[in-house]
Amino acid sequence: xxxxxxxxxxxxxxxxxxxxxxxxxxxxxxxxxxxxxxxxxxxxxxxxxxxxxxxxxxxxxxxxxxxxxxxxxxxxxxxxxx
Amino acid sequence: xxxxxxxxxxxxxxxxxxxxxxxxxxxxxxxxxxxxxxxxxxxxxxxxxxxxxxxxxxxxxxxxxxxxxxxxxxxxxxxxxxxxxxxxxxxxxxxxxxxxxxxxxxxxxxxxxxxxxxxxxxxxxxxxxxxxxxxxxxxxxxxxxxxxxxxxxxxxxxxxxxxxxxxxxxxxxxxxxxxxxxxxxxxxxxxxxxxxxxxxxxxxxxxxxxxxxxxxxxxxxxxxxxxxxxxxxxxxxxxxxxxxxxxxxxxxxxxxxxxxxxxxxxxxxxxxxxxxxxxxxxxxxxxxxxxxxxxxxxxxxxxxxxxxxxxxxxxxxxxxxxxxxxxxxxxxxxxxxxxxxxxxxxxxxxxxxxxxxxxxxxxxxxxxxxxxxxxxxxxxxxxxxxxxxxxxxxxxxxxxxxxxxxxxxxxxxxxxxxxxxxxxxxxxxxxxxxxxxxxxxxxxxxxxxxxxxxxxxxxxxxxxxxxxxxxxxxxxxxxxxxxxxxxxxxxxxxxxxxxxxxxxxxxxxxxxxxxxxxxxxxxxxxxxxxxxxxxxxxxxxxxxxxxxxxxxxxxxxxxxxxxxxxxxxxxxxxxxxxxxxxxxxxxxxxxxxxxxxxxxxxxxxxxxxxxxxxxxxxxxxxxxxxxxxxxxxxxxxxxxxxxxxxxxxxxxxxxxxxxxxxxxxxxxxxxxxxxxxxxxxxxxxxxxxxxxxxxxxxxxxxxxxxxxxx
Numbered sequence: 037x038x039x040x041x042x043x044x045x046x047x048x049x050x051x052x053x054x055x056x057x058x059x060x061x062x063x064x065x066x067x068x069x070x071x072x073x074x075x076x077x078x079x080x081x082x083x084x085x086x087x088x089x090x091x092x093x094x095x096x097x098x099x100x101x102x103x104x105x106x107x108x109x110x111x112x113x114x115x116x117x118x
Numbered sequence: 119x120x121x122x123x124x125x126x127x128x129x130x131x132x133x134x135x136x137x138x139x140x141x142x143x144x145x146x147x148x149x150x151x152x153x154x155x156x157x158x159x160x161x162x163x164x165x166x167x168x169x170x171x172x173x174x175x176x177x178x179x180x181x182x183x184x185x186x187x188x189x190x191x192x193x194x195x196x197x198x199x200x201x202x203x204x205x206x207x208x209x210x211x212x213x214x215x216x217x218x219x220x221x222x223x224x225x226x227x228x229x230x231x232x233x234x235x236x237x238x239x240x241x242x243x244x245x246x247x248x249x250x251x252x253x254x255x256x257x258x259x260x261x262x263x264x265x266x267x268x269x270x271x272x273x274x275x276x277x278x279x280x281x282x283x284x285x286x287x288x289x290x291x292x293x294x295x296x297x298x299x300x301x302x303x304x305x306x307x308x309x310x311x312x313x314x315x316x317x318x319x320x321x322x323x324x325x326x327x328x329x330x331x332x333x334x335x336x337x338x339x340x341x342x343x344x345x346x347x348x349x350x351x352x353x354x355x356x357x358x359x360x361x362x363x364x365x366x367x368x369x370x371x372x373x374x375x376x377x378x379x380x381x382x383x384x385x386x387x388x389x390x391x392x393x394x395x396x397x398x399x400x401x402x403x404x405x406x407x408x409x410x411x412x413x414x415x416x417x418x419x420x421x422x423x424x425x426x427x428x429x430x431x432x433x434x435x436x437x438x439x440x441x442x443x444x445x446x447x448x449x450x451x452x453x454x455x456x457x458x459x460x461x462x463x464x465x466x467x468x469x470x471x472x473x474x475x476x477x478x479x480x481x482x483x484x485x486x487x488x489x490x491x492x493x494x495x496x497x498x499x500x501x502x503x504x505x506x507x508x509x510x511x512x513x514x515x516x517x518x519x520x521x522x523x524x525x526x527x528x529x530x531x532x533x534x535x536x537x538x539x540x541x542x543x544x545x546x547x548x549x550x551x552x553x554x555x556x557x558x559x560x561x562x563x564x565x566x567x568x569x570x571x572x573x574x575x576x577x578x579x580x581x582x583x584x585x586x587x588x589x590x591x592x593x594x595x596x597x598x599x600x601x602x603x604x605x606x607x608x609x610x611x612x613x614x615x616x617x618x619x620x621x622x623x624x625x626x627x628x629x630x631x632x633x634x635x636x637x638x639x640x641x642x643x644x645x646x647x648x649x650x651x652x653x654x655x656x657x658x659x660x661x662x663x664x665x666x667x668x669x670x671x672x673x674x675x676x677x678x679x680x681x682x683x684x685x686x687x688x689x690x691x692x693x694x695x696x697x698x699x700x701x702x703x704x705x706x707x708x709x710x711x712x713x714x715x716x717x718x719x720x721x722x723x724x725x726x727x728x729x730x731x732x733x734x735x736x737x738x739x740x741x742x743x744x745x746x747x748x749x750x751x752x753x754x755x756x757x758x759x760x761x762x763x764x765x766x767x768x769x770x771x772x773x774x775x776x777x778x779x780x781x782x783x784x785x786x787x788x789x790x791x792x793x794x795x796x797x798x799x800x801x802x803x804x805x806x807x808x809x810x811x812x813x814x815x816x817x818x819x820x821x822x823x824x825x826x827x828x
Contacts, residue, residue, distance in 0.1 A: 058393070060567070061645035063207045063400070068647055069237060071401035080429050083438035084534035087543070089429070089650055093404075094234045094417070096425075096650040098530045100537060103645045 041076065041099070041107035042088065049077045050109035057106035069093040070107055137194060137222060140185060144192040145304045146222050150214060150245050151229030152238055153200035154651050156257045160229055160285065161197045163293055181213070190301045196223065202237065204244040205400065208567065212355050218248040219340060220363040225251040225304050227296075232262035232269055232284070233652055235415045239407035242278070246312040247344045252280045253303050255296055260286040261654065267417045274414035279311035288657055313410060314343070317402045320388040321395065324350055324381035331377050336364055349374070350381040351395050425652055432524070438531050445524075446620060449515045451613035454592060457507035458609065461755075465503035472499060488693060489686045496745075497685025497738040501677050505589045505734060509670045512588065516553065517665040521656035525550050529648055535628050540635035540643045542571040545578075549627060552582040553620075556788040559584075560795055568644040573801065574634050576792055580784035580809045581626045583619065586677065586733030590779050591619050593737060597759045598772040623780055630808055638804070677734035684728060684735050688742040702743060716814060717774030717821030719766065726778065730786050736779065770824050774817045781813030 044050050052074045055062055069092045070076070077091040087100040099107075137146060151157035165184025182197040198217050199210035217223060226249040230238030235256065246252045254274070262269060275282040283299045285292040302308045316322065328346035336342065340360065348356050349368060361367035369375045385395060431437055472495055479487035519525060525547060533543030544566050552559030559579045566572040583591060595615040596608075635641065691702040699707075709727075710720030725739035741758070744765045762771075783789070783806045793802040 057645075060207065062397070063205075064645060064647055066397065066400040066404075067202050067205075067207070068649075069240075069404055071404045074404075079426060080433060081435075082433055082530050082533060083435050084531075085435075086534050086537070087530065087646070087648075089433075089530065091422075093236055095237055096429075096652075098533070098543075098646075098648040098650055100533065100543075100643075100646050102537075102643070103647070 038108050038110060041078075041090070041104040041109050042101040044076070044078045044109065046078050046080050046088075049075055049112040051075055051112050053108045053110055055107055057103070061103060061106070065103070065107060068095070068097050075112060076107075076109065137183060137196065139194055140192055144185075144194050145224050146194045146196065147300065147304075148218055148221070148223040148226045148245075148249070149195055149197050149229065150218070150226055150241060151200055151257075152202055152231060152234075152241060154649070155200070155229050155231040155238065157200055157229040158197065159288070160227075160255065160257060160293070160296070161195060163288075163290075164297070165195055186297070188297045188301050191304060193300065193304075195227075196221070202241060203400075203403070204241065204248070205396075215248070216359050218245060220359055223249055225249065225253070225300070227253045227255050227300065230254060230256045232256045232258045233265055233267060235269070235274075236407050236411040239278075239410045240403055243313065243315055243403060243406055243410060246278070246280060247315060247341055250280075250310055250312045251303055252312065253296075253299055254278060254280055254282045256282060256284045258286065259284040259292075260289070261652070265417075265422065265652070267415060270414045274410070277313065277410045277412065277414060279313045281308050288660065313406075315403060315406050317347075318398060320385055320390055321347070321398060321402070324384045327381035327384055328374065328377040331374060332368070335368070335371070335374065339364065346378075346381070347399070349378045350385070351399065352392055422652070428653055429527070429650070433527050433531055442528060442531060443617065443621070445519070447613050447617045449512065449519075450592075450616045450620075451610055452515060453508050453512045454596070454612045454616070455609035456511045457592075460507040461503055464506065465499070468499035468503055472496060485693070489689055492745075493686040493689025493742070494682040495685070497681045497688070497735065497742060498678055500738045500741060501681045501734055502674065504593060504737065505677060506670070506674055508589055508592060509585060509674065510666060512585070513554070513665040513670050514662045517661045518656045518658070520550075521654060521661055523651045523653045526648060526650050530650060533646070533648070536631065537643055537646075539574075539628055539631040540571075540641060541574045541631045542566045542568065542643065543646050543648060545571070545575040545627075545631070548575050548579060549582050549624070552579045552584060554585060556580050556582075556584045556784050557791045560788060560791045563795065568641075570635075570639050570641045571644060573796055574631050574639055576796055577634060577801070577805045577808055578627045578630045580788060580805065581630060581781065581812075582623045583780055584733065584785075586785065587779050588616070589734070590737050591616055591776055593755070593758070594772050594776050594779075595619075597755055597762065598767075598769055619776060619780055626781060626809075626812060630812065634808075677732055680732040681735045681738055684731075684739060685742060688728070688739055692743065706743065715821065716778065716817035717770050717824075718778065718817070719771070721765070722771075722775055722778075726782055730783065732787075733779075733785055770821065773824075774821055777820060778813045778817050781809045781816060783810050 038053060039050065041050065041052075052070050052072055054072060055065055055070065057065070074092065079089050079091050079096060081088045082098070087098045088104065089096050089098050090104075139146070149157060149161050161182065161184060164186040181199075184195050184197070186193045186195050196217065198214040201208070201211045201214050204211055204215040204218070218226065226245050228238070228242040228245050230242060238256075242252070242254050256269065256271060256274070259269065269284065271282045271284050281299050281303055283292075283295050285296055299308075317325070325343055325346045328349060329342050332340075332345050332349075333342040336345070340363070345360070345368070357367060357369070369378065382392070385391075390398065432441055472491060475491050475495060476487060479491055528550060529543050529546035532546040536543050536545050545563075547565065548559045548562040550559075551562045556579050559582075560576050563572045563575045563579070566575055592612065595612045599611065599615055688702065691705065692700050694701050696704075706720035706724050708720070709723045713720050713723040716723075721740055721743040725736045725743065728739050729736040741761065744761055784792075789802045789806060792805040793799055796802070
């Protein structure tokens with residue numbers, strides 16, 4: 037089932053399906069490695085609830101909910117760590 | 119984001135850089151890499167002090183070149199901007215790409231992050247397309263090992279087809295390996311089979327439409343395959359530069375533009391529009407680097423656990439903010455309590471030296487010894503005694519925090535409030551740099567992509583106290599609210615007061631950002647991604663040396679350069695009398711009524727005005743002014759307390775003065791930097807008015823409201 041990346045809770049892993057944003061933010065998301073098929077793990081949420089930190093291809097990157105909302109993901113087949 | 123003499127003030131925003139060879143046999147080598155992979159460390163280690171910095175022509179992107187000599191050859195190393203890609207989405211990427219394509223780079227070193235190899239390879243593969251003579255330098259190997267990441271550099275070399283060396287930037291031996299590999303690469307001894315980026319079928323077919331023709335026209339001057347794809351995707355940033363370099367705009371040739379059009383039609387067959395094409399290109403590059411890393415890197419599961427645990431604590435809901443404030447408090451406490459004793463020693467020593475100087479000058483005319491000893495020397499002595507010890511403690515501590523990777527966590531914690539102010543979370547980073555130096559913080563605002571958000575960050579940078587203001591706030595806190603004995607409880611209380619002042623500054627930053635984004639800089643927050651790099655064990659020795667040399671001495675030097683002449687000027691003003699009053703008393707007298715409204719006096723306000731070149735000299739000026747009426751023989755805190763008391767200071771004066779010191783015009787260097795970075799005097803004026811108005815209003819309210827109760 038398709039979800040938004042911001043719905044993934046800390047400790048959960050998901051796989052990127054597609055991005056539904058255009059322009060510079062799309063490029064930035066692609067640049068940090070959020071291409072189709074990439075496994076993403078949510079590793080934490082900042083003290084005020086936003087942004088959240090995601091482990092993407094070995095790097096931990098903070099993304100605001102307003103942006104991660106546009107990253108559509110499906111749940112990973114298995115929940116193991118990357 | 120080091121704060122050095124070259125990153126601070128004018129030097130940071132200086133003129134464009136020209137590539138200079140020492141000898142015609144020198145090889146120009148570009149040093150590329152992702153941000154934060156130790157690229158600069160390697161660059162510095164290779165070039166030592168032989169560096170020039172400047173901007174990339176026509177861009178506000180910093181550039182540096184340095185010279186490195188090995189037994190076999192000389193190299194002009196050019197530090198190109200740290201980027202993740204060369205697809206020219208940002209000014210940095212464009213500058214990096216342009217240098218590799220057109221800047222005359224004969225070889226390239228790509229510095230990669232061993233702890234995040236795959237992403238670094240993304241850039242390496244793109245650099246290899248433009249510059250086949252590429253050396254891949256996998257840095258931070260020591261750190262990767264500590265994290266349980268195993269690297270097989272031989273395998274990586276095989277995958278990439280270019281030489282690979284592993285380095286640990288602070289280990290000299292690994293640098294030797296790097297320069298030896300560079301020698302072999304540039305002399306042509308190394309066999310190269312650089313791995314080419316390959317794309318999905320339709321894209322490959324489209325490239326094939328234009329590639330042969332481009333090779334025929336331009337040969338290998340620009341990689342034809344690369345150029346074909348750029349022309350097909352319609353990269354506008356390339357046209358002008360490529361036209362200049364090739365002597366003709368490729369698309370002005372009807373045959374070429376027809377071939378490019380054929381390529382696009384080929385893509386359209388598979389329903390790939392230009393937008394989709396750009397996506398596909400990025401995805402393909404990522405998949406290519408996945409392949410390149412295959413078999414070369416393996417990571418044990420859960421070896422990042424320590425980082426995760428630290429993050430859960432330091433950025434956790436419960437403890438994130440308390441720990442942040444506690445850390446700030448500890449830093450100030452260490453600074454205050456640690457600086458107390460050396461400060462006393464220094465002032466005693468410098469006081470003694472001053473008396474000797476006076477004796478030495480006893481034969482000279484009174485006005486000469488007055489200007490030199492009572493004016494210039496005393497002011498200088500005060501600046502040194504009061505500022506040197508706290509800075510020598512504060513800066514290394516701050517650099518340790520910077521090096522450990524904690525600062526990005528601060529930005530992460532503080533992003534939500536910045537978001538509410540429609541500003542960028544990276545503003546927290548530039549704010550943190552502002553603690554060092556506002557001018558450096560303003561230059562640092564370049565990391566913010568959106569122009570609107572960048573302006574907000576620049577204009578509000580002066581709300582955090584820079585190191586020029588810290589000693590002032592520290593001194594007043596100790597003198598007025600704590601007492602001067604310097605026991606544990608007292609220094610803790612001083613630390614609390616300074617922390618409160620900093621928090622007020624941060625709060626004002628939010629308020630001012632909100633105000634700006636509701637008025638002259640209206641708009642929505644743009645997207646934001648921030649990397650939280652792994653925590654690193656700071657290199658203590660290096661940090662102490664670097665922050666002492668780069669920051670402390672630099673800031674002290676600047677303060678001294680302004681303080682000595684200012685001291686002399688004040689002494690002259692105080693001692694030239696017209697109609698029975700000194701020039702100084704006329705000036706302060708004129709300012710006095712307005713200053714009283716703000717809870718201060720004319721002397722204080724004039725000190726702030728004269729302190730425009732450097733905030734560091736505000737206290738010395740105040741002392742000089744008072745001394746010209748009374749006298750101050752020793753430079754200790756109790757003597758200062760007495761002097762201020764004699765001149766009518768109450769706790770209200772102290773509060774208002776501290777408040778005004780926190781919020782008034784930034785120093786002249788900062789203002790000039792704003793003008794340069796934002797592109798116009800009107801922004802410098804805004805940067806002047808914003809904190810000044812806040813300070814005037816704040817002080818007025820405090821003075822008047824407290825006046826009602828007393």
